[in-house]
Amino acid sequence: MLFYFSITRCFSQHTAELRGDIFDNGERALAGVSVVLKGVSVYTVVSGEKGDFVFHNIQPGEYRLYASRTGFANYEQKIRVKDKDQFIHIYLASQANELQSVEITGHRRKAYKLNETYIGSKGGMNIKDLPQSVSYATKELMLDQGDVRVGEVVKNFSGVNQFTSYDDLTIRGFRVNGQSNTQLLNGMRTSTGFWKQPLTNYLERVEVLKGPASALYGNASPGGVVNRVTKKPLNESRKNITLQMGSFNTFRVLTDFTGPVNKDSSLLYRLNLGYEDANTFRDLMFDKNIVVAPSVSFIPDANTRINVDLVYNASRSRLDRGQSLLANGDLNSTPQSLSLATPNDKLNENTYTITVAGSRKLGDNASFNVAYSRTGYNEDLYEHRGANAYAKDTMGKDVSNLVAMQIFARKRNRYIGNLTAYADFKINTGSIEHNWIAGYDYGSELSPAGASQLTASGYRNAANNAAITFNAAQYAQNPSAYIKRFLVKDGLLVPNVPSFNLNDVVNSQKMQDDSKAFFTNTTLAPTYYYLHAGYLQDRVRIGRLQLLLGIRYEHYTDFANYLATNQTKTNSTALLPRFGAVYTVSENINVYGTYVTGYNPQSAATLSNPSAGGPFEPLRSNMTEFGAKSSWLHNRLSASAAVYRIEQKNTLYNANNPNNPDSMMQIGKERSEGIEFDVTGQLTSSWSIMASYAYNDARILAGSDAEKNRQKPNAPRNLANLWTKYMIRKGPLSGLGAGLGVYYVGERGLSISLDQTIPAYTLVNAAVYYNFGQMQLQLNVNNATNKKHWVGGYDYIRLFPGNPRQYLITLNYAF
Structure with a gap:
């Protein structure tokens, strides 16, 4: 009888079934993965063709689950088996694609969601x-x-x-x-x-x-x-050619080639090329671009990785200074296609960034990482642009249909260098896990001597042998005497550069004879700064609690009047703490809180605006944020929410000085607070979604009476976006898909004229896809309802209209 009761009790004890599936980061099922469950007992299975596995009759308790397969990083996870069936979803990272200290090799994933x-x-x-x-x-x-x-x-x-x-x-x-x-x-x-x-x-x-x-x-x-983040090499051969044609004479050819160079895949390459020849809906505007972006990764052994990246972009275009309205402020008074450019204008830019990065593992728990990057930029500009004002008549009043014009001819270069080096090591103190990072940063920016600008602006003097500016304050003192300084015709001050007549756009946009304009030569003063910084960070894990603790000390050096006889060196320092905590509520949900600080010098080197004025105090800021992050549907879908407050002091805003439109003033304090929601991922294997909403209340708290308590410029209170895509995977319509998006931006104030606003707008975007073999044909219709809108602006003389309805056909061939 005793034996009978013992047997009965043993078999009546609850057991569970643990199921799961295993994928790589490209969402591909992995077969042949060895899965081991160690705890009260030891269980071993191998994943099937669909990456699925199952453990039967598991005793409840604490376990560790291990998953391994050749070519992939080992996976380990703590798991509590309860007295009911459970399901887990596992991702394995390729050994050439495991979570790297710095990104050296590429990612195979083909999804909206990142882990x-x-x-x-x-x-x-x-x-x-x-x-x-x-x-x-x-x-x-x-x-x-x-x-x-x-x-x-x-x-x-x-x-x-x-x-x-x-x-x-x-x-x-x-x-x-x-x-x-x-x-x-x-x-x-x-x-x-x-x-x-x-x-x-x-x-x-x-x-x-x-x-x-x-x-x-x-x-x-x-x-x-x-x-x-640039595309990095993969250890498998992939080639991709894309052709794009669309509205406004758009034509692009894009290529992406990657793969191993040698048999053991220790040397990998990736080459992205791009050519663009496109107009825009804006008058006289165009973009011609050539992009060359090679990347090489060298992996001599399992512990060493080196990557060299280059991105070079040659751009030929015209500079679009925006749409100007009649002085009555009617947003419909001029067409959105209107630009103030002429065929004389050009903007030629050449930009390169080269980055060398390396990582060396020092055992299982430590690594050393170093990266250096250098950016070079060259600008060759010639433009006819508005002078941020309307032309004046002899009564000192604005002429509502005439925009005062000026000419800029400018050449300059800029070079930026950065070095970062840090050690990453893991240490456990009992049950507490530490991941320490200690590092050093160096940064510099140089605008060398030789940059200069020719400027033609203002009005012709009475002798017609020079240009002078109009000063409203001096005019008010003695109007009749002051006007005698100017050349006058038909009741208007004669401009140095012909005004743009908004009622006669065709003639105003003709090629201009600038030989008669009076130019002044302005030397753009060279600037130089550099910084040294050291930082220490610890990621601490105590059970379900994770802490992120960091501090950075930065020493910033700037040169006032760089290379001049009165050159002086100025130094500033900042101690920048960072605190964050994450608590795992459940397998799906983490909650967090953080406090971070910010610092940004406002010197000649960083402002890139010699007319701004100054000197100015550095920007100082801090943020408190709380939120939650979650993953659902076996980690295919993520959702997050955040609430935050940011405070900053010493911000620069336009001083609204009519005699120097580029001059800046320093506002005492600003505050931005709001909430944000984001959803990203796949609802099913065929249905993807990305959605977001943000409410932002960003106000100027201390400054002039005009600015105080205003919403910050070009900062809408409400932003929302929804994009979804569905692909048919089976049946006679297999390979056919569609995408639909809705984007909302709330009303915004402008940055120079504080009482001027641009309206809210909602855009509808749509797409149709068809995959056949190795090719995909795609049609995008953006702003499908042809909504008239503006993406931003400075004032009603410089507004930036958004694109009207446009079509883009893309043909993609992968082999």
Whole structure:
């Protein structure tokens, strides 16, 4: 009887079934993976053809699950088996693609969703474990949407919109532009030419770390930092050729080749090429671009990785200074296609960035990483542009249909260098896991001697032998005497450069004879700065709690009046702490909180504006953020939410000085606070989705009475985006798919004229796809409803209209 009861009790004890599936980072099922479960007992299975596996009759308790297969990094996970059936989803990283300290080799994934990021911490980490908000767009999303420039990509990022049509963004209410060194390329500080957004064909992804990033990257915008990640080599052969044709005489040829160079795959290559010849809907505007982006990775052994990246872009275009309205302020008073350019104008830019990065493992728990990048930029500009004012009559009044004009002829160069080196090592103290990073950064920017600008502006003097400016204050003192200084015709002051007649666009846009204009030669003063910084960071794991603790000390050196006889050196320092915590509520949900600080000098070298004035105090900022990150549907779908407050003091704003439109003034304090939501991933294997919403209240708290309590310029309170794509995988319509997107931007104030606004807008974008064999044919219709809108602006003389309805046909051949 006793034996009977013992047997009965044993067999009545609850057991469970543990099922799962295994994929690589490209969402491909992995067969033949050895899966071991160790704990109360030891169980071993091998995954099937669909990557599936199952453990039967598992006793409840604490276990460790191990998964391994040749060519992939080993996988390990703690798991609690309960007295009911469970399912887990596992991703294995290729050994050439495991979570690297620096990105040396490429990614095979073909999905909208990312699991890891390199932007939020030195070295890679899971996005769910990062106590700060990150938005991103993969190359797959960019291709599906027909996005070819970063300004088109940012609609997918909560809290990010265009400030102008240049390489110029607003992140959480704060401006970030390509000249300000707050942009990154492969995690290294870089700069663009600002005027033009480069093509994205060589990019693996674009990502944004929200909030001050100075503890990681030095001087940066408090709103966030943009990181463009280039495509890295793969250890398998892939070739891709893309042709694009569309509205406004658009034509592009893009190629992407990658694979091993030798038999043992120790040397890998990738080559991205791009050619663009396109007009725009804006009068006289065009873009001709050549992009050459080779990348080589050398992996001599399992512990050593070296990568060399080059991105070269040759751009030929005209500079678009925006749309001007009649002085009555009617947004419909001029066509959105109107530009003030002439056929004489040109903007020739050449930009290169070369990056050398290496990583060396020092055993299982330590590595050393180093990277150096150098960016060079050359500008050759000739333009007819508005003078940010209307022409004057002899009564000192604006002539509503005449925009005062000026001519700029400018040549300049800029060079940026960055070095980062850090050690990464893991140490456990009992049950507490530490991942320490200790490193050093060096950065510099040089605008060398030799840059200069010819400027023709103002009005002709009475003797018609020079140009003079109109000063409203002096005119008011004695109008009749003051006007005698000017050459007058038909009741108007005769301009040095003919005014642009908004009522006679065709004649105003003719080629101009500039030989009669009076030019002044302005030397653009050379500038130079450099910085040294050291930082220490510890990622701590205590059970379900993770801490991210960091501190950076930066010593910044700038040269006032660089290379002049009165050159002086100025130094500033900053201590930048960072604190973050992540708590794992469940297998699906992490919650987090963070506090970060920011710092950005405002010197001659960083402002890139010799007419700004100054000297100015550095920007100082801080952010508090709380949020949650989650993954669902076996890690195919992610969702996140964040609430934040950012404070900054010493911001520069336009001084609204009519005699110096470029002069700046320093505002006392700003605050930005809001909420953000993001959803990314796959609802099914055929249905992908990306959605976001952001509310942002960004106000000037201390400054002049005119600025106080206003929403910051070009910072909408509401932003929302939805994009979804569905592909038919089976049946007679297999290979056919469609995409649909809706993008909303709220009303915005402009940055120079504080009382002027541009309206909210909603855009509808659509796409149709057809895959047949190794080819894909794609049609994108962006702004399908032909909504009239503006993406940003300075005032009603410089507005930046958004594209009307446009079509883009893409033919992609992979082999």
